Amino acid sequence: MTEGGIFVGGGGEGHAVPQELLLRYANRHGLIAGATGTGKTVTLQVLAEGFSKAGVPVFMADVKGDLAGIAVAGSATHKLHEAFQKRCATIGYDLHYEAFPTVFWDLFGEQGHPVRTTVSEMGPLLLSRLLDLSEAQEGVVNVAFRLADEEGLALLDLKDLQAILVWIGENAGELALRYGNVAPATVGAIQRALLVLENQGAAKFFGEPALDLADMMRVGADGRGQVNILAADRLMASPRLYATFLLWLLSELFEELPEVGDPDKPKFVFFFDEAHLLFDDAPKALVDKVEQVARLIRSKGVGVYFITQNPADVPDDVLGQLGNRVQHALRAFTAKDQQDLRRAAQNYRPNPAFDTETAIKEVGVGEAVTSFLQAKGVPGMVERTLVRPPASQLGPITTDERRGVIASSGFSAKYDRMIDRESAFERLSARAEAAAKAAAEAEAEEERLKREEREEERRAREDRRYDDRTTGRSTTRRRSSRQSDSVIETFGKSVARQLGTKTGQAIVRGILGSLFKSR
Template sequence: MAKDTAFTEHISSGYQPKGDYIHLGAAMLDGEVFADAGVKLPLKTLNRHGLIAGATGTGKSKTLQIIAENLSEKGVPVLLMDVKGDLSGIAKASEGNSFIDDRHKKIGIPFEPRSFPVEFLSLSEQNGVWLRATVSEFGPVLLSRILDVSDTQAGILSIIFKYCDDHHLPLLDLKDLKKVLQYATDEGREEFEKEYGRISSASTGAILRKIVSLEQQGADLFFGERSFEVQDLKRKDKDGRGFINILRLTDIQDKPKLFSTFMLSLLAEIYNTFPEKGDSDKPELVLFIDEAHLIFKEASDALMEQIESIVKLIRSKGVGLYFVTQDPTDVPSEVLGQLGLKIQHALRAFTAKDRKAIKLAAENYPISQFYDTKNLITTLGTGEALVSALDEKGRPAPLAATMLRAPMSRMDILSSKELEELIASSELCRKYNEEIDRESAYELLTKKIEKADEEKARKKAEEERRELEKASPRRRKANKNSTEKAIIKVLTSATFIRGVMGVLNKLIK
């Protein structure tokens, strides 16, 4: 009993916040759940970023769902990256069952089924609010890092953007950017050399190949208008609940470059537009990035550096980032070190590599007098996890093996009809789902080239006309001389003379 009391006091010392919180579940010890040792996450620390990790089928997505629901209830908007397509049920209340009731009885939390305000977003051709951004909004530095170009090529991109600014050529989509790159080393070569110096066709060719590679992953759908305004991620419903924005990414798993491009664009836009918040009672926005390895897969060193920098800085804007992945090592150590909340579901040891990964995962958590962390990670059941969080003062709270509460919303997906009805009623769809292709760099340069070609043709025709005019007097004189010579030739010909003499002889006789 003394051990139980000590354990309860130990957990309560870090998970009994005085301010607002999310009740995640109850702590466990030796398979027993302690309802009076609730694991409560202070709302004010949830902009300190986090990790949800664990093997397939251990409950990561449901943990994500639980935290998103509770944030929404507290008036905090959420953005979920739904790579597997299993989060749409948040829009409908849970049907409940006896298993959920038994779980909540152990935890000591009443179960209340609820639905939540949801907005479906799309980065590709899937139904939902279109997310778009213009090339100009990226700028040459960010675009260079995404394309992973050399320093020389990055300099050329800077010149391209400068030229477009100087000549009022909007860079909206990749078609615009490719047109200006081609123009710089073709029809506009002399113009560029005069204003900015010589641009190598080999370098522009290399950049164009990188752009084509990005297009093949679907980036041509992402770049363009109308640009999505990140402030629309912060909407609340009439009851003050934050919207849960679900980005549908089921067709994006084989396009890591596009996913990285979008994420970097989104984080940069949020950082540049959201005001500084400092320490506040709750986050402004929380992002959950499911299958987080897709961000870091095939990312260049420059891109990784940019992501790490934004992760470190965006917290001051009141924005929390939560990475959801199977293995904690999917997240770079530089990013992992910035995370205040870590929720570790079970890992399974089937190979020597698995055992090594479990050992590394265990070392990411505080040493506990109550748990053998390395062994406990392999024995956790579905819906159970190790939780390491920060208390209200930002100090590490004790490690807690936790039985998690059940989601209040549906744990299954929406039907096609339910999904279509929600998307059809969306205000943001009406705002953003309109195809816009206004006059931009591509059209303006095409007109400029056509006008230049017409001017060249006009000048050539004028020169030919003048040459003809110069040649006309000479031709008339030449023609006159030719005629006179022909007449003289005829008059002096022997045949003509004989004919004339013959006529004369006849007249004399």
Template sequence: MAESIEIGLAPEGVQSLALKRANRHGLIAGATGTGKTVTLQVLAEAFAREGVNVFAADIKGDLSGCAAVSDPPPAWASARATEINMPLTPEAQPVVFWDVYGELGHPVRTTVTEMGPVLMGRVLEATDAQEGALTIAFRLADDWLNEGKNEGLLLDLNDLRALLTYLSENSEDIGKKYGLVTPQSIAALQRKVLQLEMDGADRFFGEPAFKLEELTRVRPDGKGTINVLASERLVQSPRLYSAFLLWLMSELWEELPEVGDMDKPKLVFFFDEAHLLFRDASKDLINKVEQVVRLIRSKGVGVYFVTQSPSDIPETVLAQLGNRFQHALRAYTPTDQKAVRAAAQSFRANANVDVAKEIQELNVGEALVSTLDVKGAPTPVARTKVRPPNSQVGPILPAQREALMKANTAGRAYEKSVDRVSAHEILSKRAAQLAEAEAREEEREAREKEATKASRSRSGSGGATRSRSTRSSSRTTPLERQSGRVASGVFNTIVREVMRGILGTPSRRRR
């Protein structure tokens, strides 16, 4: 096994990335069209070749090329390989395709419960008041689960909608225990859930839920697997895109065991269009992201953010990214010029490189590179001609993608959705039973009223008094009727206590 992967050639020599320090995270930045995607592909295929699994969001479809051999390679790739004396060795890497919408990859789902209130609030673009109502809804569901009640199973958006309706109808009683919930907040959340459903996100929430083992599976041939998330459509819903990737990163942190520093990472996680994660994010959310990024390296996971400018990443997170690949930046405005200066100051100085100047003069396929060496120290920045990929540059054909999907038996297990009994079915049945009971109660009271009139005409006021007394004693309040009913049926789901982690996702999964 190699100790490092080659990035390209600089005047100072070959630039490489030490596998032992690949879990110290990284940044790939640069203006549109400067070569960020090719750099990402070079890193992804190199990691896979060395037995490191990769997860990457594919915004344009180009990363699918990792699954095919470029035959013949494009002229620019051959010319660059010759120029830097790094011959091409055409080779495809193992690739598995995933897609939230189940169109360009195997379906990837999670449950509403697993997503948690923090990330669901971000997906729904909830206000502070609405986030409070959502937190109460999740707490109520968690309490029900802890009591062994399937009413707390929030699997899909129908379940969330049913729970919000329950909160609205019982807000006074729930407010006494959990806090005030206003009808306005619930109504607004209901509308946002409906909009999310209309955008197609209902396909993401449900079962079978995505298993993290898919990302850490070890291949018998020793290679790593490149897991490609088809994101051309997903990125059009920025909140869902960023929340999904953040959920996945959080799940990895919660579920993977501590391994410390390994000779190579278990998984490298590429977060493309990273600015979407931090846009309009609250300070609290940014702090939580920074905490996850800081701690997840001890689980053997490296996180690499891909974006246009380093200024897209909050400084507290940027400080955690030890491996830097900076493509050209354009300084057309004072804000752009400030971003250039900030980027230049983040590199370890090199007397032969004027970073602030050269960062604006880089050609397509060139980058200022600084990585951590084996001892953990950043290498001096070097103007590097990035090597071309050994796999195909550009997307593969639909028929090739389909053939790869059919060959992946593990992925086919997610093709058919499962809709088991959960909050929606149970609360809907309970509401129907309650409505039926109230209808019977009203009918009974009507009959009593008729009987009372008849009794008055026969016996006078004395009989009426006894009738009113009898009717009064037989009535029950709506709260008593509600609390007196329990969902029918036998539930075979084994539920353990729900404990939520940094981002509100459960710390222990329910099987």
């Protein structure tokens, strides 16, 4: 660390120009690019250490398991120790090994504390992106969110969304005049997409307790910022879930944090590894949202750094927001590779000492072409830079070391156990059960009335047979009395039976069309 900046490295190839990332411009975002195996992970780890020392909390995704080493101090017994010492002597850096305050997170709750959000917090746009829905299907999802909001039904987990979609499908006719036609096939397609998502384990991501962003933005008593590491090795098998989650996290930061303008240092720094996954086959609405967040979130004091193999993976509108850049080697094997290389070189302020395009091809492992914002936010001249070694362990940690870090975080009691409180699924299920019970009771009452009527008719027939065996006067009097009773009773029972039938029909209609009116 230098005062007001993070020392990234020194000059290579005889150019001893120290390179540092100024903290007051760190919220103007950045890019770390380069081919596989050229040193992007080390650069990411070095920047995370620097931000932590400056009291800035950090979030980064650990795609390969390598970044977990930041929780453990480096060692003189490491196989690269001697090489580290030589590099430090070359660039004029005094290396001291140390560990950094780290919290592990995991969407699946296996290699860190569970990370959850609710369906409502995810919102219809990101959820539709996650499910890869068509425009028509996304419209139905928007209808579901609107109905849940109007009726006070909490959408917390996937069961809640599935329940309200069932209700929409059953009442499509009544909803058509207000929201447009909702085809049962469209609802079925969304339900199948939710089932696939659930089978991939994403159901664990939706629920409570939801992540409190304040728990990621802690600064320890020693003044160092907390390093949050998301275990993403398994998550990479579901790249759409990975990209959607990280975009959701950015959106939440944007919505919750207050405006701070240009602070002396960022409030939070976000590293988006494998950034191309965010933009691959993404609809324009989603790319526009990323651009909007990248442009505006800097005023919230949040710096966003994209890590990818090629700068061409990032759309131009987003790339233009990235002021701090570290470009590791690019390999130009094809005509397209050469075009991408030329384009990457054009993004830097030229240095008369060397050709930028040539330098990007020639830099070795651990070396990069760098440009950081200087005074007044002016891009610095491009330099060839030897990136300094990390102070923490380079590479993964053991399972026991990870368990120890997880146990010491203090978040186990808060996040490790899922809570399933009453929400849309429970309320709709309760209403349906109550309506079904009432319908069953009405049907039972109607059946009872029918039995009584049949019993009464049987008794009437017995009375008539008895009257045939008696005197005419007595028979007339008894029959007249019996007929009078029979007419009254039959009329009453008929009315009751009709009332029971209408009640049953009303209840059935309540099941199919009036659940929301019976709150």
